[in-house]
Structure formats: structure tokens, C-alpha cells
Amino acid sequence: MIIATAGHVDHGKTTLIKALTGKNTDQLAEEQRRGLTIDLGFAWLHDTQAGSIGFVDVPGHSRFIRTMLAGLAGVDAALLVIAADEGPMPQTHEHLVLLELTGIERAIVVISAIERASPQQLSNCLKATQQLIKDTRLAGSVITLVDAISGRGMDELLASIRTLALTTPIRNPDGLPRFLIDRRFTVPGAGCVITGTLLNGRLSTKDQTSLRLAATNGEIRLRGIQIDGKPVSEIVSGQRGALNLTGAVNHTHPQRGDWLLNTDMVQSSQRLDVHLRVLPDQNVHRGTLQIIIGATAVSGRLVWLDQSAGLAQLLLDKPVHSIVGDTVILREPAANITLAGGQVLDPQGRQRGRSKPESVARLRALVGITSASDALLTELQHQAEIDLHSFAQRWNLSKTQIRKVMTHPEVLTLGDMALSKSRWAQSQQRLLQVIQIAHASQPEQLGVHQQVLLNRAIPDLSQVTGQTIIKQLINDGQLRQHGTVLALPDHQPRLPEQDQKLWPKIREAIKNAGLRPPIVGELGDQLGLQRDEMLAVMQRLQAWGYLLPVAPNRFYLPEQLGDLAAVAQALCKNSSDSGFLAAEYRDLSGIGRNLTIKVLEYLDRSGVTYYRAERRYLRPAWRDEVMPGGV
Structure with missing residues (x-):
């Protein structure tokens, strides 16, 4: 387990760690000269009963609060150190x-330097300490009296630390690795070395998992x-260590605050939806704030979504990496005071509709949920559907974990x-229902175009999901399909007598002309009608849904969309990048250049293909199969 110190400057945190581990965590020359912890210090205690315990020694001076918070990231417990002769x-x-605010509730309260305090000072300190922690997460924590220099009380402290280590739950090593970096240096012959804490998952030199820094591109080995x-x-997960890295490293990254x-899992965002607790007598203003997350600090501002419920969105000046449950601290940089803190509810906060009642209700329902399975069910109560890749990123789920979450009987x-x-x-x-209404209001219609139906009936669902539901209704015999037009099985369209x-x-x-139907004027000549008529x-x-308007003077039958799509599908199947040029479509279809352009533009509008960099590609719903035709 990992334990961080906490407490006022000069209350003996570093001396205490040295007495426990034999190591002076003040390694910088400036620290040793001034007798003041400036940066984070680290030491280990190897106990025969409790195993290896890592200590993070944090600075106590008010100027180094940001550094202190970096030391709290990823720790399991704390030693709150209070000098006996001064008290809190x-x-x-x-x-x-x-x-x-960071959610650390396992701790030992250490009253230090007891031999330099009078009996009255010690008594006053003990009473003040008990009052201090009375209504906090640390209420009920063990209070130990020690003097690190003489050794008095150190055996009792060690026993308390051992008990704390043995009773602290072991972190679940499942999930993808997230290593929070707090130091970076260079070792001759080895190169880039970082130290920090693995908050999630596991890293192994035998399993060459593909790694990246959240702040950069390029693979890290x-x-x-x-x-x-x-x-x-x-x-x-839960262990501190030093990692020797190679690959996409440079003089700027990695650095403190980066994530490996x-x-x-590489994702970052400048919008974080959070649940905050504002400290008494503080006010979170609308100006620039210092926002600390992990071991980094960024500037940003806050927008309240529901202030009474503590729901807000943080708008950051630069992207940061986070997942659900990560701690955020808000500070006033000018006054150097802490204003609020809380947890991330959604690391990919919405830009549009963030203040809508349904969006706020979703966040309100997510407060306090710590299980990905529970979160998924809650999300599905407030959203039509969920992108599983995005959900897995928000919760840091491996492929095995996301499959397990999907086994709930209510989830499709x-x-x-x-x-x-x-x-x-x-x-x-x-x-x-939408098709029934369409049949009743316009009985001459053959049916409703699929895209129109999806937009009217289920606009909040993705195209792929909507098309899957339609296919199921067709397979169950509840819908009949005419190319892209859908109708109820018993619908009999009633065209006006002349059109009938x-x-x-x-x-x-049109059917006999294949993929090159006659233009309107030619068709009129065949049927003895003027062009305008x-x-x-x-x-x-x-x-009414009987024809597809590919061009102002050229129409196809609905079922022919499948034939047009089949040409694109054949080209993509035989292409190295699964795309094709307009000229290639022209040559394979044999319909000529001008009609090819109109057909391809129509396929784009119909959701069959999309255009990018002079080439066209099939959309997911059309990659594996062509919609069946037939009237």
C-alpha cells in the first residue's frame, strides 16, 4: 500500500518517515539546506507481516499545495502529522x-515531537486534534503519540501502520493500465525513467502492451x-515504481502530471462534468480557476449545471486525461486557497445540451455510482443508446470487463x-405507429422511405441501430420492404386512377433499362405524354414512395438502390483502402460520367456512401450486405 504524509510545515513529517524507513526523503540540496520539503519525497518500509509499504512525503508549506496534491494522487491512506508543542x-x-476532498478516509493521526512538549501542551494538542477530526472522514482514526528522534511511541505507530496495511482492501488489478507520473529523469545507459503510481491495471515487461502518453502521439515501449x-x-494497481521508457519520448514529455x-485508453477532454463539494465560506466564481486533477494543474472556469446538487461542468484551457471517479480540486490561484473538490462524473462532458433537464437528470442519477454495471443501467434510463467504446474509455474497462458488463439481461x-x-x-x-399514421393520412403512398421513417420515429438512435430494428421487424413479418420504402404487410396503396x-x-x-433508366423526356415519348406532364x-x-429521385430528370425504382449499392460494394471489397473513385464506379456500372456523378451524390445523401479526399467509402450498414429489393 501507499501512504502519504500530511500536515503543517516543520511538524516533523520528513523526520518521521526517516525514523520509519531509514531514508531522508529530502533529497534536493535546497531542501537539505533549508530543512524544508519542497518536492515530493519517497521511501519504502518492508515489513515481514504487512509487506512493502510506500511513503510519499509531501511539502507542508502553503506555497507548495499543488505539489502536495500531486503526492495524494493514487495513495491508499495518510499520516496526518501534528506537532505536540504547536497543535493544529x-x-x-x-x-x-x-x-x-480527495476521498482519503483511511489514516493514522500522529502527534509528533511529544518530548519537546509540556504535559499541558500535549493535553491541549490531543484535545484540539480530537475536535479537529470529529466531523470528518478521519473521525475514529487511531491517534498515536510519538517522538521520532528518541524513538518513543514508534513501535506503537509501526503496529498501527501494519494494521492499516493489512486491513486496506487490495486494489482490483483489472482494467487497462493507467500510470500517473510524478517524476522524470535520465539515467546514463538507460535513458528516460519515470516514477509514479499505477492507479489501474497492470504493466509487465513480458507483455508488451501498446502504450502511449496521454499528452503525445507515438508508441511508448x-x-x-x-x-x-x-x-x-x-x-x-496500487503500487509505486520506476519505469524505463523508450520510443516516443522527448525533452518535453513525459513530465509530472502525464499519464502513461x-x-x-488514450483520451482527453477540455470539458469535465463533475460533482463538487464547495467548502464552507467559499464561493466558486466565474473567473479563472486553478483545477488540479491527478498530478497536474490547469487553468479553467466553472459552469454550474445544478448548483444545489453540486453538478457543474469544468471548461479547461487545455485537454486533460481522466476517467469516472477521478478527483478534481478547485483553487483560487491569486489567493492560494482551496475552494471546492469532488469527482468526475463524465470525463467527456457535452458541449451542446449540457444544461437541458434530461442531461442534468442523467448526471444527478450518476452521483455516487461506483460500479460500471450500475452506471450502464442508469445511463440507459437516460439515453436512447450508449457507445460502448466511449463508455469503456470513461470507466477504463478492458474488453473482458465490458463483455461482462454486457451480460445483464436488460441490456442489448x-x-x-x-x-x-x-x-x-x-x-x-x-x-x-409512424407508418400507420402515414398510411392513414396518405393512402396513395407505397410506404415511407426508411430514412424519413427513422428521422420521424426514432431520431435519438443511431442509423445502425435503427436499421437493425427495422430488419428485425421485416424478419418478423411486421413490415414489408420495397427497396428503401417500408410499409405494413396489409397496406394496399390506392393511386389515383390516371396514375394507376x-x-x-x-x-x-425503368426496370428494363437496368442501371441507366430513361430520362423524363424519353419516358414521356414512350408513353405518349408531354415532358412536363x-x-x-x-x-x-x-x-408517394414509388420512385427514387436520383436527378431532376432521372428516377430509379426503390429496389434498384440495392443494385446501385452493389456496385460500390464490389469496388470497396477489391480496394486496398476499401474506397473507390468516381471513374471506377463509372467503368464498372457502365452508366456514363454524368449519371455516375448524380448516382454517387444520391448514394451519399441516402447514407450508403460518404465522400472523403476524392474517394468514396461504404457506411457501416452497407459494408456486409445490400438491402434486398423487390416490389
């Missing part, structure tokens, strides 16, 4: 507040691991998306 001092109070100066092959992550998985069974059933009913006579001839002429008929049939 200003930084004692602030450090206690910071322990509260792990060459070696040391714990307390000894080479090891693996480090697991599995490549699948559709590719990379998840939705609830109740939402699936509601969406089916809504689709059928013309329609079979129009359909036959023929165009009016075609536009009516288009409006």
Missing part, C-alpha cells in the same frame, strides 16, 4: 480539507520496471452500441 496549524486544517530500486517484471496509458448489444430491451420494444412500436394506369408501364420501362406524374410517384 493553518496547513493542518487545509491538508485535512484536501484529504476530505516499456524496457524495465523497478520497485524500491529492485528490478521486477510486473507492477500492479494503454493505447485503447448491437455492434458497438448498447440499448435496453425496453427501449428496443418502444422503438419498434414507435416505428409501426400509368404506373405499371413506368415501372416496366410526364415530370408531374414522376414527381407524384416520387412523393
